[in-house]
Amino acid sequence: MTSNPFLTERLQGFGTTIFTQMSALALETQSVNLGQGFPDTDGPEEVAQAARHAIRNGHNQYPPLPGIPSLRRAVSEHRARFRGQEFDPNGEIVITAGATEALAAAMLALTGPGDEVVTFEPYYDSYAAGIALSGATRRVVTLRAPDWTFDLDELRAAFTADTKAFLLNTPHNPTGKVFTRDELALIAELCCEHDVVAITDEVYEHLVFDGVHHALATFPGMAERTLTVSSAGKIFSFTGWKVGWACGPADLVTAVRTAKQFLTFAGGGPFQHAVAVGLRLGDDFYVDYTAQMQAKRDRLSAGLADAGLDVLPTQGTYFASCDITSIGETNGIDFCLTLPERAGVVAVPSMAFFDNQDEGASIIRFAFCKKNEVIDEAIARLKAGLS
Ligand code: PMP
Ligand code: GLN
Numbered sequence: 148m149t150s151n152p153f154l155t156e157r158l159q160g161f162g163t164t165i166f167t168q169m170s171a172l173a174l175e176t177q178s179v180n181l182g183q184g185f186p187d188t189d190g191p192e193e194v195a196q197a198a199r200h201a202i203r204n205g206h207n208q209y210p211p212l213p214g215i216p217s218l219r220r221a222v223s224e225h226r227a228r229f230r231g232q233e234f235d236p237n238g239e240i241v242i243t244a245g246a247t248e249a250l251a252a253a254m255l256a257l258t259g260p261g262d263e264v265v266t267f268e269p270y271y272d273s274y275a276a277g278i279a280l281s282g283a284t285r286r287v288v289t290l291r292a293p294d295w296t297f298d299l300d301e302l303r304a305a306f307t308a309d310t311k312a313f314l315l316n317t318p319h320n321p322t323g324k325v326f327t328r329d330e331l332a333l334i335a336e337l338c339c340e341h342d343v344v345a346i347t348d349e350v351y352e353h354l355v356f357d358g359v360h361h362a363l364a365t366f367p368g369m370a371e372r373t374l375t376v377s378s379a380g381k382i383f384s385f386t387g388w389k390v391g392w393a394c395g396p397a398d399l400v401t402a403v404r405t406a407k408q409f410l411t412f413a414g415g416g417p418f419q420h421a422v423a424v425g426l427r428l429g430d431d432f433y434v435d436y437t438a439q440m441q442a443k444r445d446r447l448s449a450g451l452a453d454a455g456l457d458v459l460p461t462q463g464t465y466f467a468s469c470d471i472t473s474i475g476e477t478n479g480i481d482f483c484l485t486l487p488e489r490a491g492v493v494a495v496p497s498m499a500f501f502d503n504q505d506e507g508a509s510i511i512r513f514a515f516c517k518k519n520e521v522i523d524e525a526i527a528r529l530k531a532g533l534s
Contacts, residue, residue: 165272165496177491178493201420210416212241213404223240235397243411246376254278257312257399260283265285265305266288283311318349318354325463326361335366338372345372375394448515457471457474474533478508490529497510
């Protein structure tokens, strides 16, 4: 990668995100885009209608810095209803410009030069950038295919006297792993033992097909040290609205809010009103949504296997991964760059999410949050192109 003389030292090497690159490639080659994870259908009509209503009714100026009160109350009710967590809407919740801003603001507010942040690899790309922006150092612990387990000794060794924060993502992008209760209990113990803040990215919390989603903040000793992050983008299939939130003890949330006020201050006014409506939808919506996405997971996974790919199990999220070793390939980046030409399909090389490139070299990720006919078209193309 060529370096940009204008780009600050901290951001050297970050270039353009893999999602942007692969979506551009899909457009350029007219490929079926199973790269960037965004749904190709809108979310619930009543939520879209609430946004239109809010725009028509004058909710178009800056919302308050922490978010509109009715959304903070809705987030509080949602966390209590689904996770058994208690947050005071006044002080323990801040509404952000998507989970991305919550995570970046958390890094900027809670960590700095000399601090270390532990996270698993593969990791969602903004984690590395957020840690770099804050000047802290990341230490990664590898999740290994095919079941994406980790070595407990490696995890223990990653915690040092300088560890300031542990950044967890469950359900996990890009692997589709849902961390088990036992794994989370171990992580919680280490966070408590080393007096470390946990930041949990739970944006796929309603996309769990196998296993159960547990919030790290609900483990003993964790409520007082955990910032829980989630986002309406993934819950309601309105990823462009960029409404997210961070919940936690008042001091943690105040710290995040302090950084957040100088990033965007506030945003998404009318969408905040709509998300408040969405979070209060009945259980039917949530059950149907998970079932629909599970059927898509099954449809794509079966099709990829039919096309001769070695599909790894995925328990949640929008994503299914494949190991391309079984088809005689070793380098996911090369494979994904030539796949449009070979098959007219775009996937994402998981290597982009690893520090230790060898660990993820042969893994690629497909998004299944697409219309059935789009999934079927991709499968037909892959069958023809890879045979
Ligand atoms: N975390 C993970 C794991 C993601 O996959 C994404 C992408 N949706 C985000 C955070 C960012 O979420 P948002 O679009 O709400 O900023
Ligand atoms: N979260 C999406 C993914 O993992 C991408 C979002 C983005 O492009 N920043 O594919």
